[in-house]
Amino acid sequence: MVLLPAAAADFRFLLARGYPRQAALGLVGNRYQLDHTARQLLHRGVFAPAVAAARRAKLRRLADLPGQPLGVDGHNVLITLECAVRGLPLVAADDGWIRDVGQVSRAFQVSDATDRVLLLLADYLAGGQVGPVQVFYDAPLSLSGELARRTQEVWATRGLNVSARAVPVPERELAGFPGAVASSDTAVIEAHAPVVDLAGEIIRQHRDWTVLSLGEEQPVGD
Numbered sequence: 001m002v003l004l005p006a007a008a009a010d011f012r013f014l015l016a017r018g019y020p021r022q023a024a025l026g027l028v029g030n031r032y033q034l035d036h037t038a039r040q041l042l043h044r045g046v047f048a049p050a051v052a053a054a055r056r057a058k059l060r061r062l063a064d065l066p067g068q069p070l071g072v073d074g075h076n077v078l079i080t081l082e083c084a085v086r087g088l089p090l091v092a093a094d095d096g097w098i099r100d101v102g103q104v105s106r107a108f109q110v111s112d113a114t115d116r117v118l119l120l121l122a123d124y125l126a127g128g129q130v131g132p133v134q135v136f137y138d139a140p141l142s143l144s145g146e147l148a149r150r151t152q153e154v155w156a157t158r159g160l161n162v163s164a165r166a167v168p169v170p171e172r173e174l175a176g177f178p179g180a181v182a183s184s185d186t187a188v189i190e191a192h193a194p195v196v197d198l199a200g201e202i203i204r205q206h207r208d209w210t211v212l213s214l215g216e217e218q219p220v221g222d
Contacts, residue, residue: 007032008046008214012094015048037089040101045091045214055095058193060180062128062201065194069179070130072198073170074137074151075144076183080199081117084209092213097184098200110143110150118154124202126158135164136173 007028014024021043029039047055062070083100084090092098125133135151137144144166151164167173174181175191182198189195203209 003032003034004038004041004212005215007034007038008042011042011046012049015046016050037101041089041091041212041214044099044101045093045212047094049094052094052096055097055186055189055195058189058195059096060194060196062125062130062182062196062198065180065196066129067131069177070125070133070196071174071177071179071181072133072135073174073181073183073185073188074135074147074164075141075170076185076188077121077199078114078117078147080184081120081202082111082113084199084203084206085113085116087209090203090209090211092211094214095189096200097189097197098203098211099184110147114147115150115154118151120202121198122155122158122160124198125155125160130160131179133160133162134173134177135162136170137164137166138170139166139168 010031011024011028014027015021019027025039025043028034028042032038034042079102080090080098080100083102088100088102090098090100133155135148137148139145148164148166152162155162155164171185171188171191174183174188177192180194180196181188181192182196183189184197184199203211
């Protein structure tokens with residue numbers, strides 16, 4: 001990991017000059033002899049400066065949106081927080097989001113950690129005076145319907161006005177959502193504004209959860 005800042009700088013340099021992302025990542029990864037996890041940290045955390053700046057312009061804190069509707073990319077937010085709870089690698093990306101690199105999306109299974117994460121989210125949302133919340137889970141993933149039911153049950157205990165359901169394509173629902181959305185998915189960020197890094201805001205409150213910075217992260221709102 002000691003080589004990552006230099007590798008990140010080289011990767012950022014190539015992206016800024018229009019090199020294809022995968023080709024640039026392969027070139028940098030091979031030059032620094034990076035393993036799979038290190039390459040994923042670069043892939044998830046480093047972007048061309050212009051791209052990162054455009055995304056940061058869309059990023060808002062939950063506290064800046066009191067009472068407004070919020071659409072939540074359910075598995076995206078949940079998995080990032082579960083990775084944090086489990087001590088898996090996290091990266092503070094150039095565009096302002098915190099992302100996991102666990103690559104567990106398709107293998108995600110509801111576990112004991114899921115309820116802990118749902119409670120973390122419920123407490124944070126309740127403290128942020130959020131408006132109506134709609135959560136969209138990825139229907140093809142295992143037990144998505146049960147996860148939606150459990151989300152409504154847990155979050156309702158905190159007085160939240162919440163609707164959760166499993167849908168075929170959450171990104172499609174979020175793209176047309178009439179309010180802010182919470183996701184670190186780059187496709188969602190590109191398609192919508194404003195966007196909240198809900199998982200990242202919670203992770204930043206837990207100083208015992210290690211987040212790797214690769215040198216270009218900017219404060220939210222800058």
